[in-house]
Amino acid sequence: MRWPRATAPAWIVHAGFLTCALVGGGAYALATPDTRVVIYMLVIVFSVALFGLALISGHLTHRRPWLLAISGLVLLLVGHLLWPHWVVDGHLGRGEAAPADLLIATAHGLFLAGAALGVRRRMSADAGGIVDATLFGVCAGSALWIWVFQPHLPDTATPAGQAQVLIDVLVLSAVAGCLLRMSVAATGAPRGTIGYLLITALLTGSGLATGALGMPHRDIWSGVLMLLAFLTIAAGAVHPGAPAMIEPQAVAERERTDGRFRLVWLGVALSVNPAIAAMQALRGDQGAGPLLPIATMLVIPLVLVRFNQLTGQRRRAEQVLAHQASHDELTGLFNRRRILAAIDQALAGPSDVIVLLCDLDGFKPVNDRHGHQAGDEVLQTVAARLTTAACPDSEVGRLGGDEFLVLCQGGTDLEVAALRERIRDAIRAPIELAGGPVSVGVTIGTARATAGCGLDRAGLVARADAEMYAGKPGRRHRSAA
Template structure:
């Protein structure tokens, strides 16, 4: 594989980024408008070139999302080529609603969507935390808009321009929250790539903020910040940790904190609180913020509730399974199999119980250890389930004792089933210390319809027959 390589040292990327940032930033800040346009173009082309090289070399996997991200970068280049002095002259963040503003917002959206799709498999490992972080990011972006951007917008700002910048701020804030969550939880090389992506979002937001606040030399400040943001994009693409970012973590990463319902309430209260403050101040400048921010928060809240509902349903299924199944073998446990026998006895068919007790299991435990004994029990359980087939319940009563419950069946069919159980159970079982074999003694009892035999009596009959059939005339304990 050509460079970039996943095994390359990260310091090369860091050193290259710092060198390009210092040279490009200093050159941009110290030169005139014409030279700034050239430097900006070179940096954007370099960023797209490195990103494309990382994609073509196979360093970045899952190509389609990354191609979408490169499409966003290409739009940013087109925006600069069409209006080369737009950022240089300090128009960024002024909410003028010009085509350059709209193209820039579209380019940001494409890049963020592409990058999000590319890292979605990693985000899925902490889906709840990511949604929480996005909600808080949107809420923080709303406050940032009302108390930082809105008061400083120039008279040339248009409603369309304000809505465009507001959406840009909210999306950047949401992405910053998600990336910060991922960076805190990440381990290993992936953290470096995530840090560069986070820095990209922060620098882009900083460039917008500098333009909106009208800081001195805002054209130079916004331009340098955007220029460095492009370099961080390139650094993220060629960083050794980039391949790990698009894959689920191989180990459980540190959780950045547990979800609290109170925090969801806080997130939902931010926008109404901002609106209340504005009403008390008789300030209507941020009227557009509440509906737009709410439209972004509500889907996130719905996704979060869906996640919580899914978690609860999965937990309930797990608990229900654990309550009715044997932990070691996965068969019905004693309580559940007894319930199945009671249920069968209420029907119109004969109920046949086969009580199966293993022969020679204790020597396996003594010689090979309890772990090997557990392997034997799991193997026998699987064989019993296979031989019993559909329509018959198999359970573990405890130790090395199993039970098969049949609804209906002639004496010949039940005798054939018993013989197949004996033949299957005796087959060798491979263990680390070598193959072992165990036998099985089966006690059978039948309850015909209307005979009045209850579950206890049925089990007692099968147990007596099983005990009488034991080769050594005594029970083998596990």
């Protein structure tokens, strides 16, 4: 039996995490610096091993996002092996532009890539909401940088180091925004895994902030926070909800946001960094000015993506409305208004115009005996057969009820006669329904308007209508025009 199992109780994971957090965090806080190096490495190895077990056992499906995440963990392990005292001695988040800082930022970038792939698959029905959440995260990261991180960095922080810390803060904020959106939309078991991953991002950001703020005993606090982050990402991987976390989830188009609110939000997102720069100028603080464009470079592409999504949504909505205005909802054929307008357009052209008015025979008994749903299935089948039987350049529409019209431009009498036979043969074929096969017939009335004859649409359809009803003795004449 495979382990971890999706059917395992979640409390086992929670209990294991709390135990490891208390033991590992407590031991790290009480240990000497050299012992902390060993404890830190053991926790990373334990997290990588647990994560790897979840991958190898098949617990984690859709492996690409998880592989990117574990690659980040392995990269952090390599960094600790190369620079074992970097976090332990409190260098994290100090903006020193050391290779260890670059490696840590790269690992966080891998977490972002993994989160992006997972979010893209799970929240495919809420792509707009995910972009909004990412924008929120980046804007929040900009504010955190200006008012929390940058003012407290030491004088030894280099411009390159400050840029690394800023990018790290923005990446973690974007990940947190996406995961927060997922946690709000998620239901059931996946919420546990998403919650652990969200806590991972928050703990990692807190570890950076502890170093940047120069808090007392920051070497201990930064290390403990990072240890907890390693444990939470491993707990998320073995949580029973992990397999379902990346499965697509339908997100209803409910009251999330309307178009106007989203446009307002995009305006706010574009205004955050200029507003921060303006406040800095008013205070005479120009220290962080050169770094603001980095945040703006992340915000502007996201805003452009969001505008493209909104434009696409509007275009698709217009296409749906246009289709609904010109097509029959049940059969998908042209509706009465559209097919009659097509006749008017054809009569204005240089070619002969032929209309075939088709009325089903025996449809009412099918409807009465098998029900309206069966009747709808018959009409849909007839519509498909009419479309197949008609010439490629013909137009087919439903006038209403069980009456259809085929519009042709040009064609000899022999070709029209052959078309009539194809239509009759196609419609007479048995139609399979849940209650058994049924058959319907068709009576066809044909009328031709030669080029320049002056016959209008009403007269043309009336001729076809008269011929059609001539083949239905005893029925009262009705005008199809």
